[in-house]
Amino acid sequence: MNKKLFMLLAAGALVLTGCAGKENSKTSEKNNSEQKNEKKDDSNATTSKENAELKHDLAAAEKLAHLVAISGNDLSRLNEKTNLLAWITQDKSTKFKSPEGIPLAKISLQDFVDVVNEFSEKTYSKQEAFDLLQSPAFSEYDGKSSAASAFPKDSEIHYYKEDNKLVFVSVEKGHNYPQELDKKENWKTEGDSIKINVLDSMTKTKIAIITLKLNNKNYTGGHNKSKYFVADMQSL
Secondary structure, X not given: OOHHHHHHHHHXXXXXXXHXXXXXXXXXXXXXXXXXXXXXXXXXXHHHHHHHHOOOOHHHHHHHHHHHHHHOOOXXXXXXXXXXXXXXXXXXXXXEEOOOOOXXXXXXXXXXXXXXXXXXXXXXXXXXXXXXXXXXXXXXXXXXXXXXXXXXXXXXXXXXXXOOEEEEEOOOOOOOOOEEEOOHHXXXXXXXXXXXXXEEOOOOOEXXXXXXXXXXXXXXXXXXXXXXXXXXXXXX
């Protein structure tokens, strides 16, 4: 093969190699672009799916927001304010009367654990929830609540170890309160949260903001975790 022919063949090979390289580069860029688009589509689909799954239960949210709007969520008062205990546990407690006619309420310790985790941003263990009730007015008994011969009065709380029940004085619930929840159309949903304004019943001015979140707490000792918990309550 003479030198001139060899140089022509080599030049042709370089041209072909360059074309092949360009084609490979275009193919690679196309594949990368398609993969990015696929990932973007998958990401959008995942986000859309997550948003679709975050459908809020406004009835459950309203129920909790109403209770906390009236009572607040300062659980440190539970050991001295049995009216607060009776208020926040009203949907889970059983009502009855002592032989003297005193209205009483009874709730299992498990249900109480669920309630305190519903009303607070803090996650309470069974023992931590139990500790909220400790005071000189708190008494423990070995038997069952159904066999009790002594009954609580005023701010007293009785705990029966055998059936894990708390017994305390109940209170009559009124219907007229100085505060109320804003209309649902004014509620703001942000991901797993709902922000609800609390209004003065007379002036309709905003006096507080309650933030509820879907309850993803992990704790033991409860019975039935609530749909939402109170993440924050801000007074204005």
